[in-house]
Amino acid sequence: MKTAASYPVSGRGPADHEVRDQIVAAATEHFSRYGYEKTTVSDLAKAIGFSKAYIYKFFESKQAIGEMICANCLHQIETDVRAAVEQAGLPPEKLRRMFKVSTEASLRLFFRDRKLYDIAASAATEHWQSVQAYEARVQKLLQDVLQEGRQSGEFERKTPLDETATAIYLVMRPYLNPLLLQYSLDTTDVAPTQLANLVLRSLSP
Amino acid sequence: MKTAASYPVSGRGPADHEVRDQIVAAATEHFSRYGYEKTTVSDLAKAIGFSKAYIYKFFESKQAIGEMICANCLHQIETDVRAAVEQAGLPPEKLRRMFKVSTEASLRLFFRDRKLYDIAASAATEHWQSVQAYEARVQKLLQDVLQEGRQSGEFERKTPLDETATAIYLVMRPYLNPLLLQYSLDTTDVAPTQLANLVLRSLSP
Numbered sequence: 001m002k003t004a005a006s007y008p009v010s011g012r013g014p015a016d017h018e019v020r021d022q023i024v025a026a027a028t029e030h031f032s033r034y035g036y037e038k039t040t041v042s043d044l045a046k047a048i049g050f051s052k053a054y055i056y057k058f059f060e061s062k063q064a065i066g067e068m069i070c071a072n073c074l075h076q077i078e079t080d081v082r083a084a085v086e087q088a089g090l091p092p093e094k095l096r097r098m099f100k101v102s103t104e105a106s107l108r109l110f111f112r113d114r115k116l117y118d119i120a121a122s123a124a125t126e127h128w129q130s131v132q133a134y135e136a137r138v139q140k141l142l143q144d145v146l147q148e149g150r151q152s153g154e155f156e157r158k159t160p161l162d163e164t165a166t167a168i169y170l171v172m173r174p175y176l177n178p179l180l181l182q183y184s185l186d187t188t189d190v191a192p193t194q195l196a197n198l199v200l201r202s203l204s205p
Numbered sequence: 206m207k208t209a210a211s212y213p214v215s216g217r218g219p220a221d222h223e224v225r226d227q228i229v230a231a232a233t234e235h236f237s238r239y240g241y242e243k244t245t246v247s248d249l250a251k252a253i254g255f256s257k258a259y260i261y262k263f264f265e266s267k268q269a270i271g272e273m274i275c276a277n278c279l280h281q282i283e284t285d286v287r288a289a290v291e292q293a294g295l296p297p298e299k300l301r302r303m304f305k306v307s308t309e310a311s312l313r314l315f316f317r318d319r320k321l322y323d324i325a326a327s328a329a330t331e332h333w334q335s336v337q338a339y340e341a342r343v344q345k346l347l348q349d350v351l352q353e354g355r356q357s358g359e360f361e362r363k364t365p366l367d368e369t370a371t372a373i374y375l376v377m378r379p380y381l382n383p384l385l386l387q388y389s390l391d392t393t394d395v396a397p398t399q400l401a402n403l404v405l406r407s408l409s410p
Contacts, residue, residue: 019245124388130240159406167403170396173389182382183329191375198372202407 020058023048024072027065028116036066036118063128070123071130073116077105085141092200093151098142099192099199103175107188109151110178120178138176139169146203155203168199225263228253229277232270233321241271241323268333275328276335278321282310283342290346296354297405303347304397304404308380312393315383325383343381344374351408360408373404 014022026048031039041062045052084101088094110120123131143165149155159190174180175192184191219227231253236244246267250257264270289306293299315325328336348370354360379385380397389396 156406159402163399167399170392170400171374171376171403174385179388180379180385182304183382184378187375194368194372195375197364197368198376198404198407201361202403 016058020068023050023055023058024065024068028069028072031066031069031119032116036062036122063122063126066119066122067128067130069116070119070128071134073109073120074130074134077102077109078134080105081138082141085145091145091152091154092203094145094148095200095203096193096196098145099172099175099196102138102172103181103188103192104180106176107185108177110181110183117178117182124177124179135176138172139165142169142172149203153205157203164203171195171199219337221263225273228255228260228263229273232358233274236271236274236324237321239285241267241327246392255397268327268331271324271327272333272335274321275324275333278314278325279335279339280350282307282314283339285310286343287346292348296357296359297408298349299350300405300408301401303350304380306341307377308386309332311381311386312390315386316390321378322383322387329382329384334371340381343377347374347377354408358410361410369408376400376404 029043030044030047034043039062042052044062044065045055048055055065059068064185081098081102084097085094088097110117111184122128141162146155146161146165146168150157150161172195174184175188176196232249235249235252235276239248239321244267247257247261249267250260253260260270264273285403286303286307290299293302315322326378327333347365351360351366351370351373355366379389380393380400388392
């Protein structure tokens, strides 16, 4: 964590977090145009008009910038999914929404204009920390919904909760993970509903 | 179809189908060593010791050779799956075997030594006819098992059969399709069982 004292005095330049945000915004723009894999920190520095050394003051590597962009992107997907789940009334509907909205949000962020796909693919291939944390949070959300449905008597309680949650996450995964999602693009309109229906049948008491 | 008359008279050389088999065997060997994508028909001709023109007498393109290799490979997977399904007693066990054996056979053929992965990947990416036919046959086998379980009263009958079969196939697909399977290698030991269990819960009457 930064302490207040480490921020520059007002008038002497932008605060560190502002510079970081500025680098991330410029990098997002640059990567989305030229691709993450093909861009070096030097290219990026030139494009933003900063020195390479200055960028390295704020990020230790290109991946660190990519991680930040990826984390922002995953945060947006998660926000959409949580909002949809909260708006839904009962646990079965929550589960339906999870399937639907997570697929839609992933498609939008990873594939519209192929913008961030390159970063998302590296993140998923190399098991970036931000991805692992995101997957863990989605699994937790899924467990919470299942738990709620068990308590209300809408979902069966014979199967261990862990087992149910793991299996359902495996069913969701091809629509959450960008590497898998790219090969399911022709079924993303119907698959989330069909799979949610199958999963709900498997949960009936 | 070839007519008998189109085969060369005995003693004047090998029959067409023998030459075709010889080309396919040599190509399988060559592709598995140098990769399908990177090899041209010229490379292949040189390696086998045939002229390029001679190969083109039997196969109209590199893809036609690849299709034959791919078809052989898919045929082997399908044979394994059918044998496992036939050996199983009751429909629930048949379904479990389908999940398990199709994953194992796909892993073995597509990934052991990465031998045929390159061809399988092209086949899946470009929707080769052999792949489409294979997928249709696996779906039909799945429907037959479901139908049998409905008749014996082990599987529920409320959901339209088509809907059930399509959804279950979507659950299986990441473990059948080599493009998807490459990103699930760390879960292939447990996923087929966990998913089969989930699917069986969804089928309970």
